[in-house]
Amino acid sequence: MKQDICMAYCRTSGKEHPNMLNITDMKKDVESIITNTALTNEQAAMNLSAVPFNYVEFFETSSAFRELLEAGCVCTMTEGNATYCPRYTLPDYEKLMREGCRFLRLDPPKTLFEATQTLEMFYRHIPSVTHYPVYLGSVDKMLEPFMDDPYAYEILKSFLIFLDRTIPDSYCHMNLGPEATKAGEMIVEIQTELKNAIPSITLLYDPDITPDDFAAKCVTCALACAKPSFANHKAYQKIYRTPYGIASCYNALPIGGGSLTLSRIVLSRLAVRAKDSEHFLNDLLPHTVRVLCEYIEQKIRFLVERTHFFTSNFLVEEGFLKLENFTGMFGVVGMNECVNTLMEKEGCGDRYGYSEKADRLAQEIMEKMTQCVMNFESKYCDCTDHHFTIHAQVGIDVDYDISPGVRIRIGDELPLYEHLEHCAKMQPYFNSGVGDIFPFDETAKRNPAAVVDLIKGAFSKGMRYFSTYSDDCDVIRITGYLVKKSDIEKLDKGIRVQQANAMWGYGEVKNARIYERKVRNL
Amino acid sequence: MGLRGSKERPYLRKEGTKPLTLNTDKGMQRTEMAERPKVLRAAVNKILHHSVVDGPGNRAAVFFQGCNFHCAYCHNPETIAMCTSCGHCVEVCPAGALTLQNGKVRWQQELCCECDRCIHECAHLASPRTKDYTAGEIMEEIRKDLPFIRGLTVSGGECSMQRDFVVELFRLAKAEGLSTLMDSNGSYDYSKDEELLAVCDGVMLDIKAFDEEEHKKLTGQSREMVLKNAVYLAGCGKLEEIRTVVVPEFLSGEETVEKVGQMLEPYLKEQKIRYKIIAYRPFGVRVPYKETLRSPSAEELERCKEIAKSYGFSEVVVI
Structure with a gap:
């Protein structure tokens, strides 16, 4: 590895300059972190750890890729140039409950207290792109065998507070359901009371399995603190050969694996380069998809073949994670702006969500993109038959005028049923995560079952993932993750907050009009 | 108002009764006339495509024009009468x-x-903004809503005044798998209408006042039929909800809730009945009542809620 660093490339020019890091720029980056009063010590340390990877490259990228990257048509999601652990890991927690963990010297738990302690200790060692666990497992199922404990409420409450205070990042995601359990019901009740931003929660929802009253209880919780979201369990359980979990924002990935990396195509910027729709579909799109897939593959090979993770990490050694359960994610953003740009170029005023012609073009783009992504074969990604999986990326804080995935842009929302129908039309293209957000005013709190009816209808039509919150919540969903509005106010005044990714939320509130999202009244 | 005591149900228009003039066989003509379906139409004030306050879950709601009560606190008094085209x-x-x-x-x-x-x-408590619909037209209007709603609620005005139309509409709704609810003032004798109750899943019944004099003062009508319906509908499992609007000083809300609780107590052990306690609000209310009626305080509502809870209503909602 040492030798590789000596062969590092200068990031800005992309040309080979052995031993010539741009020390002045790097120093500026470091200084901006260590003088920033809005960062806690831990947040500063995390940010510092990413700095070197922005200045060195460990494999040479193609000139076509660098050109698209410079133009912003593709984006590497601030992963840096040397991925040394998978972006999203979904450890097999059931194995932990069943067998314990040798490396951490943990025995299988026998009581509720031991079970939550075991999880707390284990979570501390789960790596991901955020350095925190992005998947906490189906906690309701793991804890259910111990729920006859007379102190269950106190233990679960303390467990949930522990997670909020020690994992300062709302990409960490707990799963519940589809069955109603004592543990699941209690977790939802306690969350409704605590109203914390962390963890994120998804109910794996199947109306044929999940009782209506549990689903309604989950809606009540979501209208208090923006979670759980609802995942279409009927649709998602068919995607992988092994069970799936929902991790990070809303990413559906195989348990015992996850995703090695994520890069994204920025459709809105690519559309600006197109002469017309034909040019976009038949020339720009296939080229860009191929170049980005080649980059993703390079990154995956580096991670698998040249870093320590898959040879020596205890999660792999003990079988909590298996290479064959990992895939690579091909992210998509900016469909709304892309379609509107292409329509303008064709001299018509058709707009995404508002015209059949525009929506048909969006579907053609997705069909073509799927075909192009499937044409690329990866050496790895066994769980997705050696192909990358398509993901509706929710955006990053510096995105301006780029709507997440295939969402209709904020400000252009359709009437409720039409909007849900539109989601049902566009979401099935995304196997590894997609979603939309529907905030309600307080009337919905009086009849959470009505929101369940909306979800049932949308899921029956093919929608994959539904999130909601109430306009009077402190915790809101930014794009895919949760942040407290009160934390954003503090950051605006330069006051540090404990939650690390509140900073991203702050950026998105400034750039992506999050507070202007249409609030539905029922 | 012309509606009061009317046996004719003047708002139900029957069409399609024109004889088939091409048929020369008199006997045939009579038979065809008799068999030809009558197309019922009803004046509709509004159709809501999603409502969370007209019964459980998300529902479509149809508000008919025309009511036989004249409640002082009515918040949409323009639905009471039919347009006289006074201009x-x-x-x-x-x-x-x-x-x-x-x-x-x-x-x-x-x-x-x-x-x-x-x-x-409008001096007549009517609205010019109504539309005549057939039951089939209403179903077409809400067809796009079907995946997202669990049921259809008819309200008003007073929906039971459109009894024949409601039966036809509910048959169509049931065929689409929708549950069917009526939001009624209880003036109609449900005990004598098996055909209606066969297609109606439940009635959300207003009990505006338990005391006869108070009921007359508020609505202009006796409460006798309303109370009879409450007991009858509870007895056959079709009482979905009781609703009482609380107007301090003007009506004895706590007494009404208490007496309704006593009356329905035997049924509450067997079945789930919701009690919705509604705070009087001045929005939409006509003068002079708007100036004289008072909204209840949170404490006054809470007292009503506690009384209802003490009798075992499955759910007591205060809005």
Whole structure:
């Protein structure tokens, strides 16, 4: 590895300059972190750890890729140039409950207290792109065998507070359901009371399995603190050969694996380069998809073949994670702006969500993109038959005028049923995560079952993932993750907050009009 | 009001009774006339495509025009009577959306600016902004809503005044898998209408006042049939919800809730009945009542809620 660093490339020019890091720029980056009063010590340390990877490259990228990257048509999601652990890991927690963990010297738990302690200790060692666990497992199922404990409420409450205070990042995601359990019901009740931003929660929802009253209880919780979201369990359980979990924002990935990396195509910027729709579909799109897939593959090979993770990490050694359960994610953003740009170029005023012609073009783009992504074969990604999986990326804080995935842009929302129908039309293209957000005013709190009816209808039509919150919540969903509005106010005044990714939320509130999202009244 | 005591149900129009003139066989003609289905139409004030306050879950709701009660606190008094085509609203409409054509007021929705001048100025407690529908047309109107709603609620006005129409509409709704609820003032004798109850899953019944004098003062009608219906519907498992609007000083809300609780207590052990306690609010209420009636405090509502809970209503909602 040492030798590789000596062969590092200068990031800005992309040309080979052995031993010539741009020390002045790097120093500026470091200084901006260590003088920033809005960062806690831990947040500063995390940010510092990413700095070197922005200045060195460990494999040479193609000139076509660098050109698209410079133009912003593709984006590497601030992963840096040397991925040394998978972006999203979904450890097999059931194995932990069943067998314990040798490396951490943990025995299988026998009581509720031991079970939550075991999880707390284990979570501390789960790596991901955020350095925190992005998947906490189906906690309701793991804890259910111990729920006859007379102190269950106190233990679960303390467990949930522990997670909020020690994992300062709302990409960490707990799963519940589809069955109603004592543990699941209690977790939802306690969350409704605590109203914390962390963890994120998804109910794996199947109306044929999940009782209506549990689903309604989950809606009540979501209208208090923006979670759980609802995942279409009927649709998602068919995607992988092994069970799936929902991790990070809303990413559906195989348990015992996850995703090695994520890069994204920025459709809105690519559309600006197109002469017309034909040019976009038949020339720009296939080229860009191929170049980005080649980059993703390079990154995956580096991670698998040249870093320590898959040879020596205890999660792999003990079988909590298996290479064959990992895939690579091909992210998509900016469909709304892309379609509107292409329509303008064709001299018509058709707009995404508002015209059949525009929506048909969006579907053609997705069909073509799927075909192009499937044409690329990866050496790895066994769980997705050696192909990358398509993901509706929710955006990053510096995105301006780029709507997440295939969402209709904020400000252009359709009437409720039409909007849900539109989601049902566009979401099935995304196997590894997609979603939309529907905030309600307080009337919905009086009849959470009505929101369940909306979800049932949308899921029956093919929608994959539904999130909601109430306009009077402190915790809101930014794009895919949760942040407290009160934390954003503090950051605006330069006051540090404990939650690390509140900073991203702050950026998105400034750039992506999050507070202007249409609030539905029922 | 012309509606009171009317046996004719003047708002139900029957069409399609024109004889088939091409048929020369008199006997045949009579038979065909008798068998030809009558197309019922009803005046509809509004159709809501999603409602969370008209029964459980998300529902479509149809509000008929016309009511046989004249409640002082009615928050949509323009649904009480039928338009007489007096033409006054045509004069006050600032958008030119209303015109008099062949002695009838015509409303052009596309021109309407929804300023509500017409209904505020109407001396008859009516609205020119209604549309006549057949049951089939209503179902077509809500067809796109079907995946997202669990049921259909008919309200008003007073929906039971459109009894024949409601039976037809509910048959169509049931065929689409929708649950069917009526939001009723209880003036109709449900005990004598098996056909209606066969297609109606439940009634959300207003008990506006338990005391006869109070009920008359508020509505102009006796409460006898209302109470009979409460007991009858509870007895056959079709009482979905009781609703009482609380208006301090004007009505004895706590007494009404107490007496209703006592009356229904035997049924509450067997079945789930919701009690909705509604705070009087001045929005939409006509003068002079608007100036004289008072909204209840949170404590007054809470007392009513506690009384209802003590009798075992499955759910007590205060709004």
